[in-house]
Amino acid sequence: MKLAILGTGTVGLTLASRLTGLGHDVMLGTRNADETSVRNTKDNYGGPSFMEWHALNIQVKLGTFSQAASFGELIINATQGANTINALNIAGEGNLMNKVLIDVTNPLDFSKGMPPTLLPELCNTNSLGEEIQRLFPKTKVVKALNTMWCGLMVDPAMIGNGNHNVFICGNNTDAKLKVKELLQQFGWNQQDIVDLGDITAARGTEMILPLWLRIMGSVGSGAFNFKIVKK
Amino acid sequence: MKLAILGTGTVGLTLASRLTGLGHDVMLGTRNADETSVRNTKDNYGGPSFMEWHALNIQVKLGTFSQAASFGELIINATQGANTINALNIAGEGNLMNKVLIDVTNPLDFSKGMPPTLLPELCNTNSLGEEIQRLFPKTKVVKALNTMWCGLMVDPAMIGNGNHNVFICGNNTDAKLKVKELLQQFGWNQQDIVDLGDITAARGTEMILPLWLRIMGSVGSGAFNFKIVKK
Numbered sequence: 001m002k003l004a005i006l007g008t009g010t011v012g013l014t015l016a017s018r019l020t021g022l023g024h025d026v027m028l029g030t031r032n033a034d035e036t037s038v039r040n041t042k043d044n045y046g047g048p049s050f051m052e053w054h055a056l057n058i059q060v061k062l063g064t065f066s067q068a069a070s071f072g073e074l075i076i077n078a079t080q081g082a083n084t085i086n087a088l089n090i091a092g093e094g095n096l097m098n099k100v101l102i103d104v105t106n107p108l109d110f111s112k113g114m115p116p117t118l119l120p121e122l123c124n125t126n127s128l129g130e131e132i133q134r135l136f137p138k139t140k141v142v143k144a145l146n147t148m149w150c151g152l153m154v155d156p157a158m159i160g161n162g163n164h165n166v167f168i169c170g171n172n173t174d175a176k177l178k179v180k181e182l183l184q185q186f187g188w189n190q191q192d193i194v195d196l197g198d199i200t201a202a203r204g205t206e207m208i209l210p211l212w213l214r215i216m217g218s219v220g221s222g223a224f225n226f227k228i229v230k231k
Numbered sequence: 232m233k234l235a236i237l238g239t240g241t242v243g244l245t246l247a248s249r250l251t252g253l254g255h256d257v258m259l260g261t262r263n264a265d266e267t268s269v270r271n272t273k274d275n276y277g278g279p280s281f282m283e284w285h286a287l288n289i290q291v292k293l294g295t296f297s298q299a300a301s302f303g304e305l306i307i308n309a310t311q312g313a314n315t316i317n318a319l320n321i322a323g324e325g326n327l328m329n330k331v332l333i334d335v336t337n338p339l340d341f342s343k344g345m346p347p348t349l350l351p352e353l354c355n356t357n358s359l360g361e362e363i364q365r366l367f368p369k370t371k372v373v374k375a376l377n378t379m380w381c382g383l384m385v386d387p388a389m390i391g392n393g394n395h396n397v398f399i400c401g402n403n404t405d406a407k408l409k410v411k412e413l414l415q416q417f418g419w420n421q422q423d424i425v426d427l428g429d430i431t432a433a434r435g436t437e438m439i440l441p442l443w444l445r446i447m448g449s450v451g452s453g454a455f456n457f458k459i460v461k462k
Contacts, residue, residue: 160460204442211435224461229391
């Protein structure tokens with residue numbers, strides 16, 4: 001499948017590598033493709049620069065937000081939360097129309113220092129997932145994968161034999177089916193994919209970010225996830 | 232131990248029954264003890280009225296917020312979130328001073344309809360746990376147990392052999408040790424009690440409420456909990 005990933009941070013690159021490895025045709029979208037293509041600074045976690053990463057993932061195409069959105073049959077939003085709406089506007093409503101958009105981003109607010117909080121206008125009575133769906137009503141938005149470190153998104157078997165949960169929500173049933181198929185390609189067991197209903201459930205999955213950060217501090221690593229234990 | 236539980240809703244009564252069964256001396260605190268003592272309406276979930284419950288739990292004392300707070304060596308806040316600060320003011324700063332207060336309450340906002348959201352002034356950049364600690368600086372506030380249905384709070388073995396997590400946080404290490412002891416009396420395994428650090432972590436545990444509600448809708452019951460899966 002032709003996939004567009006908007007955003008060239010750690011999350012976007014992790015998804016791009018994995019999807020290419022699965023045989024998909026991937027284009028990364030960025031604000032300024034010429035600048036990104038020669039970015040030689042390490043990422044925020046000391047990982048490879050974009051140039052180093054791209055040399056090892058040469059099959060991945062690079063374009064503008066608009067070129068990528070036009071290319072992709074399915075779009076993944078992995079831009080920063082505070083920039084998402086602007087990035088999607090640049091990508092262009094027409095290029096997103098009638099397509100499934102998987103939103104993996106949390107609306108983090110770094111303006112008040114660390115640890116980040118959530119952008120107040122996208123918290124509690126709203127969410128980034130809902131905001132995208134409201135502004136792009138002809139796009140089929142599915143919130144997914146935003147409750148974990150990106151390494152686990154694409155390789156759940158890394159911990160607990162993959163026996164833990166990923167949440168999805170969105171207004172369109174067919175779109176959620178497509179996302180479930182993609183998640184299963186990543187290695188998620190069908191029974192571990194929890195459909196929480198319509199896109200308003202994105203409030204719930206985005207709002208666990210503060211707990212996630214504190215648990216990361218306690219565990220000492222991002223390589224953990226939640227499992228629902230029930231009767 | 233002499234324990235006070237502020238609040239006579241389902242959570243307060245569940246905690247009172249269990250703590251009495253464990254041999255503790257428990258007083259429930261309420262706004263108007265005379266009114267509560269003759270309350271004969273079913274609870275919100277169709278469970279026993281206060282009168283029916285008290286007939287089966289006659290060892291549990293009933294008093295005003297102030298009487299209960301004065302009685303208890305350790306206090307549990309199980310009042311409604313929107314009423315908590317008022318209830319604690321009535322209980323009296325002097326009666327709460329130098330004591331451990333376990334806050335099990337979420338700051339639910341029912342004013343915008345169902346499902347509830349969180350009170351905006353106690354969400355994202357603040358929390359109920361922090362607010363109590365700020366207003367009662369000589370009380371040792373420990374946030375705990377607020378991430379699950381009250382049946383599981385006091386009987387974790389009900390699901391998954393008790394192999395799931397409870398979160399605690401607070402500024403005072405000795406107070407957290409006392410709370411851990413109480414949790415172990417309820418049946419929590421020591422290794423499943425996750426200390427998230429200071430009271431600001433209450434933001435995280437309170438903010439999972441919206442996700443919790445959606446999972447309850449998906450599971451069809453409140454008898455579920457989160458387990459952290461890691462390497």
